[in-house]
Amino acid sequence: MEPMVRESSNRVEGRAQLRERRPYLAPVKVDAINERSLMLFRRLITRLLPETFLPACSTFVGITFLFLVVVPRLFVTSNVSDLRVQAVEVSVALAAGVLIAAPLMLAGLAGATFFAVRHVAGVILGETVHASTKVTLPQFVFAYLRPLAVAMLPPFAAVAAFFGANAFTGKDDPLSSTLFFLAMIVGSFLSFWGLISLGQLFGSRLVMAPVMLLEGKGFREATDRCKFLMKDRLAHQVPVANVVSLIVTSGLVALLLSGSLGTVLSMMFEITLPPALFNGPLGDLFSRFLTVLPSLFCFWAVMPLWGVIGTVIYFDRVCRLEAYDIRIMAEELREGGHRTRLLR
Numbered sequence: 001m002e003p004m005v006r007e008s009s010n011r012v013e014g015r016a017q018l019r020e021r022r023p024y025l026a027p028v029k030v031d032a033i034n035e036r037s038l039m040l041f042r043r044l045i046t047r048l049l050p051e052t053f054l055p056a057c058s059t060f061v062g063i064t065f066l067f068l069v070v071v072p073r074l075f076v077t078s079n080v081s082d083l084r085v086q087a088v089e090v091s092v093a094l095a096a097g098v099l100i101a102a103p104l105m106l107a108g109l110a111g112a113t114f115f116a117v118r119h120v121a122g123v124i125l126g127e128t129v130h131a132s133t134k135v136t137l138p139q140f141v142f143a144y145l146r147p148l149a150v151a152m153l154p155p156f157a158a159v160a161a162f163f164g165a166n167a168f169t170g171k172d173d174p175l176s177s178t179l180f181f182l183a184m185i186v187g188s189f190l191s192f193w194g195l196i197s198l199g200q201l202f203g204s205r206l207v208m209a210p211v212m213l214l215e216g217k218g219f220r221e222a223t224d225r226c227k228f229l230m231k232d233r234l235a236h237q238v239p240v241a242n243v244v245s246l247i248v249t250s251g252l253v254a255l256l257l258s259g260s261l262g263t264v265l266s267m268m269f270e271i272t273l274p275p276a277l278f279n280g281p282l283g284d285l286f287s288r289f290l291t292v293l294p295s296l297f298c299f300w301a302v303m304p305l306w307g308v309i310g311t312v313i314y315f316d317r318v319c320r321l322e323a324y325d326i327r328i329m330a331e332e333l334r335e336g337g338h339r340t341r342l343l344r
Helices: 002-020 030-073 083-125 137-167 174-201 208-214 219-229 240-272 280-302 305-322 324-335
Strands: none
Touching: 030 083, 030 240, 030 280, 030 305, 083 137, 083 208, 083 305, 137 174, 137 208, 137 219, 208 219, 208 305, 219 305, 240 280, 240 305, 305 324
């Protein structure tokens, strides 16, 4: 009688181990999406920060280049009276923003998302996902740049169009008036397109990165897959509002923290560092570096959160709509792995 009792207890223990191996592979309540995302983010922060430092630097350099080089060029001209010179200067500034700033920003975001998706998927699946996907970091970055560019470039282009229209304000000649109205029309159209693109980024394309990385799908296949997974159903609503609130709140916290750290560090540097370090061109460069250091740190800390949220929602949707968690358990029971050997 004793061996039978021992065998029964072993079977129960085997089932419990099977469930406990993947405690996060299950549907998540809509109001618990943010809590689950922040919990996984805190758990993985020590692994994510070292890997996302270079992507964060890339994005930060792109943002800095955009606001320090591109945007001022839209307001300053070398020839006030010559419209052609102004048009060339605006075109060069916009080209620098599209060809330099945008790739740096989007590539950095894609790189950070790659590491975030991989680590979060590993925790949810209870295993390492290095061998489960054949998509490398360069392949994913180049593939993920397309949906990011589709979502991000229209708002930037709309701002650029309105800046271009501002250059023709107050001029009475017919050419300036025509160019002003054309720029306003183009800017309005791009603004509308940008709102739609950003809505898609926070809606149907929110799980684009996990679909491309974990399922190995291309852009078109991933787009169709995202539309299916993120379609709002009566019993399975999409938590877009939760995601937007978490992203906006995290950005505001990072902004406030950056300002506070910048003030504290500047006071510490003035007290502890000798004034000779800030003299000359190198000193000016060193001073600028110390000024942007808090912003870089805060930006680096919150940057992987986008990939974490997308991965959590991805597994929530596949478990809700496709019973992915049940299929994984059934496959392990059928294969009879080391955790299910007693259940044959």
